[in-house]
Amino acid sequence: MKQRFKKHVALILIGLMLLSLIGCSKPASTETTTTTETAVTEAPAASISDAATTADSTPADASEEGSDAQTVYPVTVTDQTGREVTIEKEPESIVSGYYISTSLLLALGLKDKVTGIEAKAGKRPIYKLAAPEFLELPNVGTAKEFDLETCASLSPELVILPMKLKDAAQSLSELDIPVLLVNPESEDQLEQMIELVSTATNTKENADALLSYIDEKKEMLEKDLSGVDAKSVYLAGNSSLLSTAGPAMYQSGLIELAGGKNAASEITDTYWAEISYEQLLAWDPSYIILASDAEYTPEDVLNDENLKECTAVKNGNVYAIPGDIEALDSPVPGGILASIWLAGILHPDQVSADMYTEEKAAFYETFYGIK
Amino acid sequence: MSLLTISHLSAGYGRKEILHDISFTSRPGTITGILGANGCGKTTLLKAIANILPHKGSCLLAENTLESLSARELAKQCGYIPQKSGITIDLTVLDVVLMGYHPDLSLLQPPTVQMKEHAKATLTMVGLPDREQANYNQLSEGQKQLCILARTFVGARKLLLLDEPESALDFRFRNQMMQHLRTYVTAHDACALVTLHDPSLALNTCDELLVLSKGTRSGKISPKLTPVSKMESLLSSIYGTINITKLHDKSGNEHLVMIQEESI
C-alpha cells in the first residue's frame, strides 16, 4: 500500500512538473520522468544494502563461517528494513504474517514451531500438501488488515512480517515481542531473507542446503542457456493482462534466468504497472506468461480480439506460471522452479520440459516433505 | 355573467386550515383586488385557485372546473405570477418571457418566430425595450417583476393570478403596471385576481376588492359604487382606523385616498 502511495505521489509530482514543461519537447519530458522515478526506487534499495552490510557485521555472522554453524543466543540481527532485533533464545513459537515467510519456515523445517499464520491460508495449496495443520492455526490477518491482538495473544517468541507492516512491528516490539520485517522483492533479497530467518531460528543448516540448491540450479540454467537468443517475454500480472512487472521487480529476474528478455524493460515502476494494449502490441512479445494467481486464463488472452496481431498470440505462446503448489512467480524459496519451467518453454532444445516436473517433485519432497 | 366562480373554498398547509369557505365571482374584463393583513390568506387563496395547494370547494372558469384540469391544460387557462420568481440560473430576459408559451408548445417544439416577435413587443410594452438579451438575474427587482408580467401576458390566458406584482415597483411603474393589466383584461375579456399591498392603488385601479380577514371573506367593495362609509368600516377591520377621502386631479378625475387616523 505504502509503495503504491509513494508511486502516486511521485506521479502527481511528475504530472505537475510536466504541466510546467508542456511547451518543452518530448524527450525532455521523458527524461524528467525517469529521473524522478529512479529517485523514488533508489531510496528503499539503498536502505536494504545498508541492512546487508550491517547484517554482515553482527556477532551471529561470525559463526556462520562453519557450514554446520549453530546460532548462539542471544543474537542480534538486522532485518530487511535496517532494524536491529535481539532474540534472547531459540524461538519455540513463531508467527508469520506473510505467505512467503510462511513458506520459508516450512522449507527450513520449522512447521512444528509455527503457531499463527497470515489470513486466507485456505487458498494456498502448499499448506494442504505440506502442513495441513496450518489451516487450523489462528490467523493474524493480512498485510491490509493486520490483527495485532490475535498476534499478541499467541505470545510468540518471534514474529515475521512483510515490510508493509512496519507500524504493527513497532507496536509488537513495544510488547517485547521480537519482530523481523522481511522484504523479498528480488533474488538477492530472497536469499538475504533466507539467511536472516535461519540465523534467527537456528536453522542455518537447512538454509545452506536450500541456498546451495538454488545456486546449483541457477548455475545449471546459466550453463545450459549460455549463448541462446533471449526470447522476448511479457509477464501479465494477477490483476489484469495489462498490468506488468518492470525490470526492478523480482519477476523480471525470473524471466532473464530462463533465457528470456522482459518485454517491459523500459518500465521504471517498482510495483505492478498499468500499460495499454497499444504498448503491448508495440512491444510485440514472442511469449506472454500469466502470473500464477491470475483470474484470467491463457485462453482468454488467446481470444482477445485486441491482441490478434500480437506474435505471442498468433503463435499460441501464452502460458500461465504454475501455481498448483504455490505461486511460483513470487519470491518464495522455490521460485527458481519458475525459471526452470519457463526455460523449458522458451528453450526446449536446451532445457527439457520434463526437467521442471522432476525438479519440482524433488524440491518439494526434500524441503517440504511433499511426496 | 361571471367568468370566474369560486365556491366554498377552504385551504391550508398540512392540517392547518388558513382559508375558510370563500366564495366570490368575477366578470370578464375586470380586475379583482384582494386586500387583507399579512398572513390572512391572500397568497393561499391564489395558490388554491391555481391548484398548487390542495383545497375544498371548487373554482369554475367559464365552463371548466379548474381542479379537474391537468397542469398543462390549467396553464393554458390561467397565468400565475408568484410573489418572487424562482429563477436562480442565468437566463436571458427573452428566454424567460418565452417560457410563458410553454403550455402551447409540444415536448420537443421550440418557440416560433412569431412568438419571439410577440415576446419582444410585450417586453417593450411593459417598459423593458432592448433588454431581451440581458441577464434576468442582473435586472433590478422591479424590472424582474415587469419581465415576469410580460411572461404572463404573452400566453393570453383567460385568468391571471398575480401575487403582489407591484411590490418592488416604484410609484410610476405601479400605476403603469395596473394600466397594462387593465388593457390586457379588456383586450382578452379575461379576469385578473391581484393581491395588493397598497390599498390606495387597489381602490383606484381595481373594479372590485375582496377583503379578507383571518382567512374569511369579510366583504366586497366596488370602489366606484360602494359608499365611502362602508368602505371605511370594512377596511378599518384590516388596517386599523382609516379615513377615505375623495380627491380630484387637475383634469377633474376622481381619486380615492386612504389615510391612517391617529390612534388614541
Added chain:
Amino acid sequence: MKLSTESSNKIKFALIVGTVFLTVLTIFSFFVGRYPLTLSGIISGDSRQWQVFVTLRASRGIVGCIGGFVLGVAGFVFQTVFRNPLASPDIIGVSSGASAGAAFGILFLSGSMAVTASAFAGALGSVVLALMLASLTAGQDGRGIVLAGIAVHSLAQTALIFLKLLADPEKQLASIEYWIMGSLNGISLYSIKGNVILCILCVSALFLLYRQIMMLSLHDDEGRMLGVHTQHLRLLILLIATLATSGIISMTGLISFISLLAPHGARLIIKNNRLSTMFLSGIIGGCLLTLGDILARSVASTELPVSIFTSLVGAPFLIYLCVRRNRES
C-alpha cells in the same frame, strides 16, 4: 439590438473555435500513443498498423471526445435541474453506484465486458433507487432527490467497502482501485460500440429536450403553473442524463471534475444559459478529457489515471476564466 448581434457573434465565434479545437485535439490524439503508427503505414494498409489504429487508437480518441462531451453536457443538465452550481451526476449516486458495480464485477464476474456491464448496472441501479426513494418522499423542488441521492450514495459506498474487504489485495483490490481512478486504457473498438451509441442517443435527446430542462430550473410551483409536469419531467431528464453518464464511466471508471467544471467554463464564456451554453459545456468537456488522456498515455512509461490530468488541466483553466471575466467586467 446592436448589443444582441454583438453577443450572438461572440457566441458563434466561441462555438466555432471550440468545435475546431476539439476536432484538432481529437485528431492529434490519434497520433499519440505507444504503438509506432505512421500516416503512410495506416493508409498503405499495413494490416497491423491499421488494426491498432482502428481498434485501439481511434476508438480511444473518439471515446475521449464523446465521453468528455457527455460528461460536460450531463454536468450542465444536473446543475440546471438542481439549480445548484455544485451539482453533478454524482449527486444522485451515479459514480458510487458505478464503483460498487465495477467492484462486484471484478470480484464475481470475469472479463472486462462483464465489469463494464456490472458498473453500468450499478450506476443505473443506484440512480433508479434514488429516484424511487425520492418519489416516496415527494420532496419539493428536487430536494427529495438530493436527500435520496445522499442515502443511496452512502449505501453504495458501504457496499464498495464491503466488496473491497472481500477482495484479494494482490489482484482484485488493485483492479478495483485502478478502476476507480479512471482511465481510458483498455478501450477498444470491441468494447465500446453499445455504450457509444447509447451516449449519442441520450445526448441528442437532451439537446432536443433543452427547453424542458430550462423549465425545470424554475421553482416547482412556478413551473407547474407554466404547464410543466415537474415530477415526471425531472425523472425523465435525470434518467437520460444518467444513462449517458453511466455509458461513459462504466467504460472508463470515474473521471473527476469534468461534469463540474465544463458547464462553469461554458457559462463564463457565454454569459447566459442557452442551448449554445449546453453545447459549449460538451465541447469543453471533450477537450478536457481528450487533453487529459493524451497526457495520461504519454507522460510516463506506464498508463496513468486520467483524473489527475483532467483536474490539473481543468483547475487552472477555471481560474483563468474567472480572472479573465473579472477583468472584463
